[in-house]
Amino acid sequence: MSILLDSSAVTSENATGARPVPVRARRRGEPRRPPTRARVVAGRRRAVVPDCAPRRVVPRWPWLAVVALAVGLIVTGLGVFAEGMSGAVPERTATVTVGVGETLWDVAQEYAPSADTGAVVARIKQVNGLGDATVVPGLPLTVPVDSGPLGAGR
DSSP states (O other), rough: OOOOOOOSOEEEOOOOOOOOEEEOOTTTTOEEEEEEETOOOTSSSSSOOOOOOOOOOOOOOOHHHHHHHHHHHHHHHHHHHHHSSOOOEEEEEEEEEETOOOOOHHHHHHHHHBBBBHHHHHHHHHTTSSSSSSSOOTOOEEOOOOSSSOOOOO
């Protein structure tokens, strides 16, 4: 590569010597820069960002509290609704004999299938004065029954 520094235009030849490439002479006061770095052209500098007020961050926890409250109300409402759907313990009672291998839960499901089984078992314990859920086969129990007909064998 050859550079001529006279008043004529400065040119440079490629390594192959094929054709000359014009080279611009360095202006006075222009800093030296590597050829890969772009030259700063007048009016093309980056805009200076003015000092701004800090950005206000909106707290998001109130939304979380509102959503949690809404979910809690929905779950509570569904619980109250579901409790009202389970049948009440029937008032009508009958005396039945406990079979072999039967529990109070089995008896409650057989004679009051539309009512809440846990509530029927509690009512059987209350009416018969039972302290625990253990029953002896052949024991007569007073149980709440639905208005439907009783089992054929009872």
